[in-house]
Every structure is written in structure tokens, then in C-alpha cells.
Amino acid sequence: MTKAADTHKPLIEQSIPKDLETATFAMGCFWRPDALFGSIEGVVRTRVGYTGGTTENPTYWMLADHIETVQIDYDPAVTEYRALLNIFFSSHKATQEAWKRQYMSAVFFHNREQEGLVYQAKKNLEAQSGSKVYTTIYPYRQFYLAEDRHQKYKLQRRLTLMREFRSMYPDMMSFINSTAAARVNGYLYGYGNRERLQQEINSFGLSATAQDMLLDKLEVPRVINCGS
Structure with missing residues (x-):
């Protein structure tokens, strides 16, 4: 329960x-x-x-x-x-x-x-x-x-989405520890796919406007190789 x-x-x-x-x-x-x-x-x-x-x-x-x-x-x-x-x-x-x-x-x-x-x-x-x-x-x-600015990096740079997350998580540690924030940040980087996102997007606590924005911002992920 x-x-x-x-x-x-x-x-x-x-x-x-x-x-x-x-x-x-x-x-x-x-x-x-x-x-x-x-x-x-x-x-x-x-x-x-x-x-x-x-x-x-x-x-x-x-x-x-x-x-x-x-x-x-x-x-x-x-x-x-x-x-x-x-x-x-x-x-x-x-x-x-x-x-x-x-x-x-x-x-x-x-x-x-x-x-x-x-x-x-x-x-x-x-x-x-x-x-x-x-x-x-x-x-x-x-x-x-790491410093706050590095956590959920791409999500923090989507101001409309962040306003809603700040409302749900007023302090930074609760935002960092949020499963919803982790998932949305992943989708913003292109991980997952549209079908899966549509199946679980209602579980993130976002408004209809924010959901539409997230669906519109899906990217194609690249191989991680920042240190070369």
C-alpha cells in the first residue's frame, strides 16, 4: 500500500x-x-x-x-x-x-x-x-x-521540464535521487524509444504540455567516448 x-x-x-x-x-x-x-x-x-x-x-x-x-x-x-x-x-x-x-x-x-x-x-x-x-x-x-550543475545534465537545461521537476522536488538531493528525473534525462539523450516512452510517460508526474515536449525532444544516442 x-x-x-x-x-x-x-x-x-x-x-x-x-x-x-x-x-x-x-x-x-x-x-x-x-x-x-x-x-x-x-x-x-x-x-x-x-x-x-x-x-x-x-x-x-x-x-x-x-x-x-x-x-x-x-x-x-x-x-x-x-x-x-x-x-x-x-x-x-x-x-x-x-x-x-x-x-x-x-x-x-x-x-x-x-x-x-x-x-x-x-x-x-x-x-x-x-x-x-x-x-x-x-x-x-x-x-x-559532483556539483549540482552536472546532475541530470540535459534535463536541467530544458527549462520548461525543470520547472515541473522543481515543483515536485524542491531540494536538489530529492531531484538527484528521483527515478522520474533519471528516466526523463535518459530519454532526452535518446536512450529508450518512443514506444516505451509512450507506455510510461504518465508515470513521470508531468503535465500534458511537458509530456508533448519530451516526446518532441527525443535524440539519437551516440557512443560514449568523451575522454578521447
Whole structure:
């Protein structure tokens, strides 16, 4: 049963399970990966930030040895970590070395199961491609949230849509953690398709005008390769 306190939320967020798992990936600049994973069924929350370095409290302009990273919370009953890894490796050029540490390919595993799966996935890709895979594998340690302007990047630049999201989510953290915002940002980048969008658009809590705008703004996605 939906709690009374949650009835103001979009329909897509009224039945989020408690038992979520987390995945942390780096695959070039983090705007498009945020949209890519935000579009995946079973992904509940996305956020972009910095990890993998040794300095405390990095910022975009003082990143030091950290890497641009996307972190997601997902429902393991809907999508598995193995499937997320397949999306990770198929959506950027892991066989091409990044020109800068900030944009390198990396996976940060959260437990032993994830560790085993990512090493196997990397080995499989090297065997299939016949090339070196430059993805670095690290144990997850700490994630620093990126500045507000980087979160749900394309959605924040659609002012009409953002006015409605600001009404639903007055504070930035609730916006960042919004499943509806993650989905809409994904569609704005071209992930998903019109048929799927039409099936779930009513669950985002948007007005008819905003829905029409979203349907009109679908783009064709490109391969993520911002770090080359």
C-alpha cells in the first residue's frame, strides 16, 4: 500500500523496493553515462561524481587524481549486475586508452560477487575483441557527489521540464535521487524509444504540455567516448 506521505511523488516512485544494490562505473565524461543507466529498467537512482583518487573533497576544477564516475542504485530483482556490466562494456570504447585519467574506463566493485563478475567480463571482452581492455578495476572506497550543475545534465537545461521537476522536488538531493528525473534525462539523450516512452510517460508526474515536449525532444544516442 502506498504511504500517504508518498502520494505526491510520480507514480514511478511510489513502489521503490528497499533492497537495492549499488554499482559504480567510469566510462569517460559522466553526463551521458548518467542518462544511459538512468534509462534502464530496474535502475532506481543515478548520480554523478568523483572517485578513485586519494585527495579529499575533489571538485570539477580541482579533480586531482579522481575519475568522473556514475553511481547507480538498482533493484536486483529486475536487473542483474551482470547485465549492467554488459551495458557498461558495450557503450564505450574500453579498448581505447583514455588520454586523461579523469576520463578513464574503470569499475569500482562493491563486493566479492561484483569483483568476480567484472574480472570475468573484462577477460571475455579481451578474448572477443583480440585487443587490450583498458578498464581498470578497483575496490569501491568513496564517492564524492559532483556539483549540482552536472546532475541530470540535459534535463536541467530544458527549462520548461525543470520547472515541473522543481515543483515536485524542491531540494536538489530529492531531484538527484528521483527515478522520474533519471528516466526523463535518459530519454532526452535518446536512450529508450518512443514506444516505451509512450507506455510510461504518465508515470513521470508531468503535465500534458511537458509530456508533448519530451516526446518532441527525443535524440539519437551516440557512443560514449568523451575522454578521447
